[in-house]
Amino acid sequence: MGALDDLYVLDLTQVLAGPYCTMLLADMGAEVVKIERPGGDLIRSNPPFYDDPDAEAYGGYFQSVNRGKESLELDLGEDEDREAFLSLVEKADVVVENYRAGTMEKFDLGYERLREHNPGLVYSAIRGFGDPRTGETDRQGQPSFDLIAQALGGVMEITGEEDGPPTKVGPGVGDLFTAALNAVGILAALHHRERTGEGQFVDTAMYDSMISLCERTVYQYSYGDEAPTRQGNSHPTLFPYDAFETTDGYVVIAAFGTNHWQQLCTAMDRPALAEEYPNRASRLAHRETLREAIASWTREHDTETVLSALSGIPVAPVQDVADVFADDHVHDRDMLVDVAQPGTESSVTVAGNPIKMTRTPPDPGYRAPLLDENRAELLDEQVRASTRRPTPSDE
Structure with a gap:
């Protein structure tokens, strides 16, 4: 039994921030349906591949952050596929998307429309610059990636050697930290719904998240009126x-x-x-x-x-990372997880889930889905009823 195994999530996200957010939910038991555009998520074809990119269904990038999900390929520009999506929305707890602001409205599938079909729906958006519903700015609608967020939010200015250029943090914190905060927002909205029956719109912006991540620079500037900058691996107030x-x-x-x-x-x-x-x-x-x-x-x-x-x-x-793989602590904490790699006879290793729970531990050991792999059970009610994950009410 997963902590979230009664949760039904429709995931319209791609690349990294959105998929990482919904991966966290899937690890904790949520049924996450990845709604993919025709041709699938952009990163399905992204390397590295284990053996043969022509034989394998996807590379390591997609595998790592889409494990444990189901896949349904839909063209939201087509009436039939929009209706199929709305039929799933009626049963969903959460919808997550990371399009530019206004994209879902172009399909007539914005939050207000979906709320008509499901008043208790928690609708969550991850964008570079947020959504007008929670604070309109002139940046909304602009494209953004991790590099953009790190540059704007101050991360690059305080990263690197003192006499060197601004430097991006290695991991995609603009995506990953935003994703983790968005998952927190989703769970908070679900808790509110349990008490009131009300759904709501959850919005987490990459730029906003980087400001939160750089909280130290905010108070330093406020207290001292001087903008912090790079100082290598040292700390401004602690030594050594x-x-x-x-x-x-x-x-x-x-x-x-x-x-x-x-x-x-x-x-x-x-x-x-x-x-x-x-x-x-x-x-x-x-x-x-x-x-x-x-x-x-x-x-x-x-x-x-x-x-x-x-x-x-x-x-x-x-x-x-070779040292990490050799560290007994990492294995004792289940932070390296093997999953099947379609197109090979071998398994590959992805990062485990750092959230540890004594009664309902996360389970990240399921591979990412093939494109449109779950169409039959997702769109056929009779098949779905016999194949969906069991919930507490089934026992």
Whole structure:
């Protein structure tokens, strides 16, 4: 039994932000029907492929964020397909889409129309710049991707080396953080509906989400009237809190607490530093000198030696994904999940779900669907009744 296994979600999203949001819901048991345009999600053909791109139904990008869903191919520009979609809306709890503002209205399938068919519907939109219903701006209707959101929201300005250019964060946080917030909004709207019977419109914008992610820069600017900028791996108010080179890699050290600072100085055989810089303010004021003292020590030792010497202090190696795959902790936490890859006889690995629950644990172990794979059971009521996931009321 999944925590959300009585939830029926129609997912009109594609690429990353929307699919990641609905993937979270599917992992927790929701029945998620991916409504795909003719030809399917744009990223079905995106690499990497396990073996043969001509034989495989989709690549790793699609597999990773569409696992556990069903697929139905519909052309919402056609009357028959619009009617099929509306028939599903009448039974749905949630509709999620990530088109530009106004796109669903062009099909006469906007929130107000769908609400006529299902007053309790939670309609959720993920857009670059939000929806006019929750705050109209001149940016709405403009295209947006992760890179655009990171640039506008301030992420790139505070990421990178101090003397280097603005740098995008590696993972697509403009998509992924927005998606996670949108899932929270959906669940909050469903909780409201349980108490009142009312559905509502949920809107999460990528630009807005990046401002929320950069919350530190907002209060820093408000308090000091100076815009924060790049400072590498260091922290504006904590020291040491940085990455340091070793003979065979890098480690990060977060020893800004006085107790940890004293332990670090002892491990480096520099007890005088602990006495000379006994509090946070003094360490921040002399951070460049102290950083070089730490860096000189770490550069003389390999990573394992540094980790051993700093046992008990917040310290870790900088790992690549091969290191992650080799880490027992990751496997013990079920953060690597094998799923079938259509077109091969092998399974592939995708990231697990970080939400852990003792009674209703998420289950991300189902592959992504083939295009239009579930048409029969989704559009045929008799077939659907015998094949849908069981709900508590069925038991």
